Amino acid sequence: MFNLKNLFRKKSDAPKPERRIEFFKKKYRKAQQKKITSEERKQRLKDYLERAGVEVNPQKLFKLFFNIAVLINLVLSAWLVYHFSTAYGISWGTIFASFFVLWILIFLLLIFAMWIMFYIAVDLKIFRRKVDIEEVLPDFLQLTASNINAGMTIDRALWFAVRPRFGVLAKEIEMIAKETMSGVDLKLALERFAARYDSTILKRSVSMINEGVEAGGEIGELLNRIAINIQEQRAMLKEMSANVTTYVIFITFATVVAAPFLFALSGVLIEVVQNLGSALGGSSTGASTAGIALSFSGTGVTQSDFRIFAVVSLVLTSLFSAMMISTIKRGNIKSGVKYIPIFISISLVLYFVGQGVASKLLGLFF
Numbered sequence: 001m002f003n004l005k006n007l008f009r010k011k012s013d014a015p016k017p018e019r020r021i022e023f024f025k026k027k028y029r030k031a032q033q034k035k036i037t038s039e040e041r042k043q044r045l046k047d048y049l050e051r052a053g054v055e056v057n058p059q060k061l062f063k064l065f066f067n068i069a070v071l072i073n074l075v076l077s078a079w080l081v082y083h084f085s086t087a088y089g090i091s092w093g094t095i096f097a098s099f100f101v102l103w104i105l106i107f108l109l110l111i112f113a114m115w116i117m118f119y120i121a122v123d124l125k126i127f128r129r130k131v132d133i134e135e136v137l138p139d140f141l142q143l144t145a146s147n148i149n150a151g152m153t154i155d156r157a158l159w160f161a162v163r164p165r166f167g168v169l170a171k172e173i174e175m176i177a178k179e180t181m182s183g184v185d186l187k188l189a190l191e192r193f194a195a196r197y198d199s200t201i202l203k204r205s206v207s208m209i210n211e212g213v214e215a216g217g218e219i220g221e222l223l224n225r226i227a228i229n230i231q232e233q234r235a236m237l238k239e240m241s242a243n244v245t246t247y248v249i250f251i252t253f254a255t256v257v258a259a260p261f262l263f264a265l266s267g268v269l270i271e272v273v274q275n276l277g278s279a280l281g282g283s284s285t286g287a288s289t290a291g292i293a294l295s296f297s298g299t300g301v302t303q304s305d306f307r308i309f310a311v312v313s314l315v316l317t318s319l320f321s322a323m324m325i326s327t328i329k330r331g332n333i334k335s336g337v338k339y340i341p342i343f344i345s346i347s348l349v350l351y352f353v354g355q356g357v358a359s360k361l362l363g364l365f366f
Contacts, residue, residue, distance in 0.1 A: 051196045052125040053168070061118070069110040076102055127334045129168045130197045136166045137205065138227035140173075145223035154209075154219055155180050172196075187213065201230055241329045248325050252343075255321040260347050263310040264354030268362050271303055314351055318343035 045058050080098055084090055140161055147157035159177045162170045172193050179189040187210045194206040205226050212222040322343050326336020 047196075049122065051129075052122045053129060053171075054122060054125065065111050065114045065118075068114065069107050072110055073102055073107055076106070124334060124337060126197070130199045130202075131335075132167055133169045133172070133197065134199055134201050134230075136169050137202065138230045140166055140169055141205070141223045141227040141230075145220040145227070148220040148223070154213060155186050201233070205230070237331075244328050247328060251321050251325055255317050256343055256346050257350065259317055260314060260351035261354040261358075263314065264351050265358050267303065267306050267310060267355055268358040270301060270306055271359070272362055274303070310351060311348065314347045315344055318347050 042058060049056055049058075077099065080095075080102065084095055140163075143161035143163070144154075144157045147160050148154065152160065155177070158173055162173050164170065166173075176186075176189045176193055179192075180186050190206045190210060194203045208222065208226055209219070212219050319340055322336045322339040323333045325339060326333050330336070
């Protein structure tokens, strides 16, 4: 007999074993996708490290950061044990909460901070390599043009133009030569080389070389023109940097010289006002004689609080001033990273020296 239930059966009414199989298939597909994503992430990290010329295994690096975080937490745990053993009136809840925060939050923050510092260091190394390549690129192109004019092919001309003084560029050209010898097209090898660095000059130069090779024109003359254009662009940038020297001097003087001495003078002035207030606070003769009610009670800004404020302000001002100077002179912030510790050190030294000198000078009068 015909059963109407089979006619109107839905997909959700399928037997339970089949539904379980479909469920596990979906879970397996999601797991495979996550696995592929993890492998891609590792490959991107390897490519990122190769751009910086750093040969480090990411797994070993993670283990190193993990061990450092564990070591720091063990030291902090030992300090907490010593602190709790000498202190009185601390509950067990406070002890457990402290160790929980230490081994969960602080531990994760340490690993995160180490990865951030590592990425910053690698990114700066990549930038330094890019700058080194751009500095020697015109000389390399001119040597390559001379080899081509001597009758060499473009790949042999690139190989024989390598010199030890070219540094990073020499290593990259050696990698390109190995790839071309193994059967990789020269155009593809050059494009891979240019894609590894965020350099507009390098990418444009490689693009023009590839177009010249495809067009079959005078490659030697083309390389000479590219080298001359790069040198002219560099001279123009130096001229623009010289035109803004006045702004750089003003920002440097205001940050490194003027601000520390003004903060030092303000700190000594606060100390003098506090001493006068404490001296006049107990006597009300002068105020009652003049008919004016004056009160010198209250704490106000203490010397230690102002010192902390001055140090933090000087550090932040030096940081942003170095970034501004780098942007004005070089057009990017990364070039000014080397100025940051110099600005901070000089401003702090001048602040403490100025504070000592001002306190001695004002001590002669008050």
